[in-house]
Amino acid sequence: MEEVDNIIIHSLRQIGCDIGENITNLSGFNTNTELVVEATVKCLDIIRPGLGLSTVLPVNMAARFRLGATLAQACSELGYKGDIGYQTFLYSSEGDLRKVFMFLIEKLPKESDKPLSEPVSNVALLEKSIATAIAQSLAAPWLPHYCHTKGFRNRGRARIPYKSVNLEVPKMESKEVYQDYCIHYMQSVPEQVQNQSSFLPSLISYNARALHSHSMSILDQINWLNKQYCDKMTEANMPGDVNVLNRDSTKNTTLPSTQPQIKDNGTRETKIVDKKILDKMEKQDLQIEKIKVECEGLRNDMEKLQDAIKNLTTSVTQVTTNYQNEEKELTINEEQKKIKARIYDLFQDGEENIKKLEAAIETTTSKLINLGNQWEKHRVPLIQKYRQEREKHSTKASASQKKLDDIKLLKEKERELQEECRNKDQQYSQLVIEVQKLPKEVNRSAYTQRILEIINNIRKQRDEINKVLVDTREIQKEINTLTGRLERSFTVADELIFRDARTNEASRKAYKLLATLHSDCSELVSLVEETGATIREIRDLEEQIDSEATKNVGANLERITADLKQMKQETAELTAQLQNKTS
Amino acid sequence: MELSKDTIDGLTNILNINIVTDDNFLQILETAISYIHENPMEIKCEIIKTNEILGIIKKSDSKPVLTRKVFTDVVCLLIEAARHDLDEESLRNFLNLVYIDEKRVTKLSEVYINNKTAIQSQLELIGNNPSHIIDIDWHLDYCVKLDTCNSLSVPLYHVRLSTKKHETIDHVTFSCTIQQLQELVFKLKDAIRYSEKLTNV
Numbered sequence: 001m002e003e004v005d006n007i008i009i010h011s012l013r014q015i016g017c018d019i020g021e022n023i024t025n026l027s028g029f030n031t032n033t034e035l036v037v038e039a040t041v042k043c044l045d046i047i048r049p050g051l052g053l054s055t056v057l058p059v060n061m062a063a064r065f066r067l068g069a070t071l072a073q074a075c076s077e078l079g080y081k082g083d084i085g086y087q088t089f090l091y092s093s094e095g096d097l098r099k100v101f102m103f104l105i106e107k108l109p110k111e112s113d114k115p116l117s118e119p120v121s122n123v124a125l126l127e128k129s130i131a132t133a134i135a136q137s138l139a140a141p142w143l144p145h146y147c148h149t150k151g152f153r154n155r156g157r158a159r160i161p162y163k164s165v166n167l168e169v170p171k172m173e174s175k176e177v178y179q180d181y182c183i184h185y186m187q188s189v190p191e192q193v194q195n196q197s198s199f200l201p202s203l204i205s206y207n208a209r210a211l212h213s214h215s216m217s218i219l220d221q222i223n224w225l226n227k228q229y230c231d232k233m234t235e236a237n238m239p240g241d242v243n244v245l246n247r248d249s250t251k252n253t254t255l256p257s258t259q260p261q262i263k264d265n266g267t268r269e270t271k272i273v274d275k276k277i278l279d280k281m282e283k284q285d286l287q288i289e290k291i292k293v294e295c296e297g298l299r300n301d302m303e304k305l306q307d308a309i310k311n312l313t314t315s316v317t318q319v320t321t322n323y324q325n326e327e328k329e330l331t332i333n334e335e336q337k338k339i340k341a342r343i344y345d346l347f348q349d350g351e352e353n354i355k356k357l358e359a360a361i362e363t364t365t366s367k368l369i370n371l372g373n374q375w376e377k378h379r380v381p382l383i384q385k386y387r388q389e390r391e392k393h394s395t396k397a398s399a400s401q402k403k404l405d406d407i408k409l410l411k412e413k414e415r416e417l418q419e420e421c422r423n424k425d426q427q428y429s430q431l432v433i434e435v436q437k438l439p440k441e442v443n444r445s446a447y448t449q450r451i452l453e454i455i456n457n458i459r460k461q462r463d464e465i466n467k468v469l470v471d472t473r474e475i476q477k478e479i480n481t482l483t484g485r486l487e488r489s490f491t492v493a494d495e496l497i498f499r500d501a502r503t504n505e506a507s508r509k510a511y512k513l514l515a516t517l518h519s520d521c522s523e524l525v526s527l528v529e530e531t532g533a534t535i536r537e538i539r540d541l542e543e544q545i546d547s548e549a550t551k552n553v554g555a556n557l558e559r560i561t562a563d564l565k566q567m568k569q570e571t572a573e574l575t576a577q578l579q580n581k582t583s
Numbered sequence: 584m585e586l587s588k589d590t591i592d593g594l595t596n597i598l599n600i601n602i603v604t605d606d607n608f609l610q611i612l613e614t615a616i617s618y619i620h621e622n623p624m625e626i627k628c629e630i631i632k633t634n635e636i637l638g639i640i641k642k643s644d645s646k647p648v649l650t651r652k653v654f655t656d657v658v659c660l661l662i663e664a665a666r667h668d669l670d671e672e673s674l675r676n677f678l679n680l681v682y683i684d685e686k687r688v689t690k691l692s693e694v695y696i697n698n699k700t701a702i703q704s705q706l707e708l709i710g711n712n713p714s715h716i717i718d719i720d721w722h723l724d725y726c727v728k729l730d731t732c733n734s735l736s737v738p739l740y741h742v743r744l745s746t747k748k749h750e751t752i753d754h755v756t757f758s759c760t761i762q763q764l765q766e767l768v769f770k771l772k773d774a775i776r777y778s779e780k781l782t783n784v
Contacts, residue, residue, distance in 0.1 A: 135782040145717035145747055158710035159750050169655050200619070200662060201709055207586060207659050 003450055008101045011108065012039050015046055026094050026101070033057060036089050036097065037067065043104040044074050061567045064090060075100065078107055090563075091556040160197040164205035167192055490518055586663060593656030594681050608687065611650070615657045616698050619705060664695055665702040671695070714748035740764050 005025035013019055017039045023029070029036050038055045045051060051074060058064055068086030075084055080103050088096050193199045346353050497514055500507035586594075664674050671692050678688045720743045726735050737760060744755040759767070 131782045134778055138779065138782065145715070158712050159708045160710075161749050162709055162711055167655070169652055197709075200706060203655070203659055203662055204666070206655075207590065207663060210588075210590065211586070 003454070004098065004102065007447070008098070008105060011105045012042075012101070015042050015108070017042055026098050029092065029094075029097055033090055033092070036092055037071070039101070040071050040075075040089060040104065043101075043108065044071070044078075046109065047078065047104070047107050048074070061563055061570060064563075075104070078103075091559060093551040093556075095550065160201075162201045163195070163198045164201040165193050165198055167202050167206045169206070490514075586659065590656045590659050591681055593652050594660060594678070596653060607650070608690075611654055611657055612691065612694050615654060615661060616694060619658060619661060619698070619702050660691075661695060661698070661702060662706070665699055665706060668703070712748070714746040714753060716744050717747045717752070718745040719743065720745075 002025055008026065009019055009023065017035075019035065019039075023035075029039075034057045037057050041051075041053045041055045044053065053067070053070065053074075058067065065086050068089045071089050072084045072086055080100065082096075082099055082103075084096075084100065088100060193202055493514060494511075497507055497511040501511045502508075664677075669677070674692045674695055675688055678691060722741050724739045724741060726737045726739050728735050739758055739760065741756070741758045742764075746753045746755060
C-alpha cells in the first residue's frame, strides 16, 4: 500500500498540491480535510476544466456539505463506480480515499494527450470545422423528419427548391416615360414573385446578375471591340506613319515663323500713331497676301519639280535596263564570232585537220582509260579502308551507347538513393521530434522494478502458503489415522477387558477405568478443538477491529458531533436573525 | 461581399438623411425584415405584408420609384450579408465605404445582427440536394418455389425506403437476399465509421 500512496502523493504534488514533506502516506490525509478537498478539486479541475470549484474549504458547515456533495457528484459523473458521498471527503477513511485518488489520477490527462500546436493552415481549419459539424450532427439524438424545421438538423435538407424569377427593379437615371411606367404600372418587387418561396432566390439571382452582367447595347459592344482592335493596330503602325507626319509638320512650321515678326513690328508702331497703324495693317495684310501667293507659287513649283524628278528617275531606270540587255547580247555575239573565225581557219585544209583531230581524240581516249585504271587501283584500297573504319566506328558507337545506358541507370539509381536518403532523413527528424515529445518518465522504470519486486514477493508468499497448506493437510491426515487407530485399539481393549470382567474383579475395575479414561480423553480432544475455534474467532474479531480502526470512526464521530454542534449554533443564529427581522 | 453598383447607389440613397426621412427608413427596414422572416407557407400573412409595403409606397408618394428600388436594395444587402456570414464589424466597414452616417449605419447593422440567424435559417431552407432517407419498412418472405425452380427455399427481404426531398415524400422499394442485405448493412457501417473517423481530426 505504501507504494500506491507514494505514487498518489507524487502525482498530487506534480499537479500543484501543497503537500507537506512529513506526509508520506494517505493516513496523513485523514485528519486534514482541507488537504483532501484541495487535492480533489485540483484533480477535477485538470480532468474537466471549467467546474469552477474553490480549493478553499468554506467555514460555513452547510457550504461544506454542499461542496462535498458536488465533489462526489463530479466524481460519479466521471465514472467512479464505488460508493461515494460528501462523507468520503469530509469524514474520510483511508481506504475510500485511496480508491478515489487512484481513480482520479488514472483519469488525469497524460502529457501525450495534450493538443500539440493549433492548426494554422486553411486546410486544417476547414478539416476541423468539418469535424465539428459532423460531430455535432452525430451527437444529436434522432428525431422524426417532421421535426426538422430549423437549426443544424435542417442543414442540407432544403425544403424549397432554388427557383428564381427575373426581377425588374426601377432604375433611377431613366427617361420620363420609363419613370411614368415605374410609378403607375410596374409591380413592386414582392408582387412580381408569384410563388412566395422563390422570393429570396430571385433576389440572390438578381444581385448576381447585376454584378456579373455585361452591357447589352450594341454601341457599348462596338466600342469595346474597337478598343481591342486599336490596341493591336497602334503597335503595328507606329514606324511607317511617323515620317509622313514629320514632313507635314516641317512644312507648316516654316510658314508661321514669319508672321510673329511682322506682328512685332506692327505693335511697336501702334504706340506712335493710330492712323499709321491702320495703313501699316493694310500694308501688312497686303504683304501677307503677297507672301502667301508667293508661297503658293513656290509650293506649286516644288510639286512640279518633284514630279519631274520622279519622271526622270523612272526613265533612268528604263535606260539602264536597256543598256544591260544590249551588253549581254554583245558578249554572246562576240563569242559566236570567235568560234566562227576558228572554223574558217580550219576549213582551208580539211583532210589533214580531220586526221589530226582523230589522232588527238584517240590519244585522249587512251589517256582516259589509263586514268580510269589508275583510279580503280587507288579506289579499291580506299574503299576497304573506308569500310574498316566504318565498322570500327559502329563498334565504338555501340560501346558508347552501352556506356550511356549504364550511366543513365546509375543516375536513376542515384536519384532513387537520394530520395531514399531524404525519406530516411525525414523519418529520422520525425522520430527525433517524437522522442522529444515523449514524456520523460523517469519514474516508470522505478515503478516497473518495484512492480517486479512485488510480484516476486507475492510469488514467494504464495509458495509459502502452499507449503503451509500441504503441512496442514498432512497433519489432518495424521490426525485422522491416529483417531482411527485409537478407535480400533480402544474397541480391541474394550472387548478383551469386557470378556475378563465377568470373572475377574480387577479386570472389572480396569474396564471402568478404561471407560472413564476414554470419555475424559474425548472430552480433552473436544476442548482442544474448541480452543482452536475460539482462537480463530479471536483472530477474526481482531482483524475486524483493525479494519474498523482504520476507518477511525472515533475521530470522525467527534468531528461529526463538533460539526453538528456548529450547525446547530448556525441554525440558532439564523433563527435568531429571522426573529429579529420579523419582529 | 459584393453588391452591384445599382444596389450600392440605392444604399447610398437610403443612408442619406436628405433623400429618405428617418420614419421611412425605419419602416422600410421593418418591412424588409418581416418580409425575409416570413415563412413562405403562411400565405395569409403574406398578403397583409404586401399590402403594408404598398402602404409605405403610397405614403412616401413623393419618390415612389425610389422607395421601390430602395426596398429591394435593403433586402439584397441583408441577404448578401447573411450569405457571407458577415459580423457586425465587417458590415459596418462595408457600409462606411458606401456612405458615412453613423446613426443609420448603426441602426442597419443592429437590425442585421438581430435578424442574422433568422435570415440564415431561411436561406438554409433553399437549395437543391439529394433526397434524404427518413424511414424504412421491411418484411421478410420465404420463397418456397418458383415456376422455373422446383424447390428454392430462400428467404427474401423486401425493403422500402422512404425518402424526402423538398417536402415531398417518395418511396424506393427493392428486394434482396440475405447476402445482399448484409452487404448493404456493411456498407452503411463503413460509411458510419468513416464519418466518425472524420470527427477525430
